[in-house]
Amino acid sequence: MPETSGSTGRTPETHVIDFRAAEQLLNARDPRGAVKLLDGVIGAHPENTAARLLRARAFFAAAQLRPAELEFTIVLEREPDNAYAHFALARTYERQGRPDQAKRHFRLAAALDPNPQYLKAARFEE
Numbered sequence: 098m099p100e101t102s103g104s105t106g107r108t109p110e111t112h113v114i115d116f117r118a119a120e121q122l123l124n125a126r127d128p129r130g131a132v133k134l135l136d137g138v139i140g141a142h143p144e145n146t147a148a149r150l151l152r153a154r155a156f157f158a159a160a161q162l163r164p165a166e167l168e169f170t171i172v173l174e175r176e177p178d179n180a181y182a183h184f185a186l187a188r189t190y191e192r193q194g195r196p197d198q199a200k201r202h203f204r205l206a207a208a209l210d211p212n213p214q215y216l217k218a219a220r221f222e223e
Contacts, residue, residue, distance in 0.1 A: 107137065107141060112137070112138045112141055112142060115134040115135070115137060115138050116134075116135070116138050116147070116148055116151070118134055119131040119132075119134040119135045119138070119151060119152075119155070120151060122134065122155075123151065123154060123155050123158060126158075128154075128155040128156070128157075128158035128159040129155075129159050131151070131152070131155040132152060132155045132156060132159065132161075135148055135151060135152040135155065136152075139152060146172055146175050146176060149168050149171055149172050150168070150169075150172050150179075150181075150182060152168050153165050153168030153169045153172060153182075153185065154185065156168060157185065157188070157189055157192075160192075162189055162192055162193050165185075165189050166186065166189050166190070166193070169182050169185055169186035169189060170186065173186065178209055179209075180205075180206045180207075180209035180210035180212070180215060181206070181210075183202045183203075183205040183206035183209065184202070184203065184206035184212075184214075184215050184218065186202045187199040187200070187201075187202035187203040187206065187218065190202065200219075200220070203215065203218040203219045203220070204219045204221070206218070206219070207219035207221070
C-alpha cells in the first residue's frame with residue numbers, strides 16, 4: 098500500500114504532480130486554479146519553500162496582495178538571500194501603495210543579484 102500524506106489519500110508523488118500542474122496553470126494565466134492545487138501541497142508540506150514561492154506568485158497574479166505578501170515574507174524568512182522573492186515582495190508593496198517598503202526590497206533584490214530589472218527598480222540614483 099503506498100504511503101499517503103494526511104487523510105487526503107494523496108501520495109508524495111501526487112503532490113509533485115500537483116506542483117507541476119500549478120506551474121502550468123500559472124503559465125496559462127489561471128492563478129486561482131494554481132492556488133487551489135498548491136493549497137494541498139503546502140498543507141502536506143508546509144516547509145516546501147518552492148511551493149510557497151509559486152503560491153505567492155499565483156496570489157500576486159490573482160491580485161490577492163495580502164496573501165501574496167504573507168507568502169513572500171515566509172519565503173524570505175527561510176531564504177533571506179532570495180533576490181527574486183525580495184523583488185516580488187517589492188512589487189506587491191508597490192501595488193499596495195507602500196512605496197517605502199517597496200523601495201527597501203527592490204534595493205535588497207538588486208544588492209543580492211545585479212539583474213538589470215532589479216537594478217532599474219531599485220532606483221539607486223534617487
